Amino acid sequence: MNGNKCQICQQQIAKIHITQIHKDQLVEIHVCPECARSNGLSGPGIKADLSLGDLVEGIKSGEAAAPVERGDEGKTCPVCGQTYRGFRESGRLGCRHCYDSFGEELVPLLRKVQMGLTHQGKNPPAAKTPKTSASDIQKMREDLRNAISEEDFKRAAQLRDEIRNLKKETSQ
């Protein structure tokens, strides 16, 4: 491959050769050290994954990857406050209740990436309460005080209820 031009700048000699599997295809990328650095393909904390994926898309089609279907981006999970937009940007939900809050939006995604929409596997034993110690309740009280001082009353109310429930359970 020596003597070939860099696939990004098309000017310098490609000295870095990277092979990856992208969308089930073996892809070889040949780039110069400068473009490798500026695209995050070399150097400390190498993060070839996403950038190379984007790059492959760019090189193959000459444009950015197609956007995924959009749902109601402003929708917010009432329990944790994560938004659907936030999920789309980070790829992560905020709490278990997000699965209900964004249920409609998640179905097409699950349909695309999963084999079915219903769990077929192992079940946990009947629900158990997490074992909570006095020091945990103490920490929750601190969180509650912080929430009040930050005027985050929704969070404060949640914490108040959680502490109340936990105290009830531990005294049983």
Added chain:
Amino acid sequence: MILEDADFESCGWLANPGPFKETVLSSRVRLARNVDGFPFSHWASTGELARLVSTCSTAIRQTSMAADCEEIHLEDKSEVDLQFLQERHQISQEMANGLNQRSVFVCKSQMQAVMVAEEDHLRLQAILPGLNLEETWKQCGRLDSEISSQLSYAYSERLGYLTACPTNVGTGLRCSIMVHLPALVMTRQIQKMVNAVAQMGMTVRGPEGEGSEIKGNLFQISNQVTLGITEADLIERLNRLAGEVVESEKKATRQLVEEAEEDLADRAMRAYGILSNARKLTSKETLELLSPYRLGITSGVVKNGSLETINELMLCTRPAHLQKKAGKPLDVRERDIWRAQFVREKLRAPS
């Protein structure tokens, strides 16, 4: 102790012999679990994370794994320590760079580990040498049952185990094998294999997982889906696929031996020549030279080599391992010199 011991022998999942070790380096099963009543790790406040870590640690300490494992708090560890754990597949890349409140429980054998406050609250893993998926699943499943008797998981009847990323929801199970496939690459059958794997709902990646570069003909094959299928089915599918991959690699190796034995031996011994004489070696070059030498041994055209030594060189020449051995931080150039010296010593030592 785990962080102080950079010897190959302490890495149970690679240092011990396993079934089909010529092709399959290791089998791994990972389960993603979250604790009910807490937001997912990246969304939790510092206070919530501290409580989460304490709740999870208490539960793990009650399992049979506890007697034989070490809890490592990651927040006060050096970059080399974190990278070392990652090179041994005890923590993920994400965990090595991630959140503040994190810990990992690692078994002395290094064949079981639980990451706490990773992308999911708990990432349980079992990793065994060679092709041994059923036993790997059995061990990971047992650990999961023990932990679930101590705390309540985020679980729904319809969607199963609820995870931070919907690509893990359902079983939360990722099973994978690490394979060395030089003959399929040399005979240009690797793309065919990648396609066949994709048709079975599985995926092929580089040795460090998603998005990693393919080096030294090492590949990781794992399931893609986690919902709508049972754990046993996933394990069985990957097991069947692994059998086919092992068989194809064997067939391609036989073909190479029949058609070009001298060339195969020549490539292996040239690689050996460089490895045992070079004064500087990069990490990538080392893996790429070890591959033809390893194929020389597994195909029988090289008589005196040892697979164990090659596995040792694959692991112990990685940057954090070298720095642990040196007992000091090394820059890239110094690492290349230390790596070459380590490889020379190992290959020249009578096996």
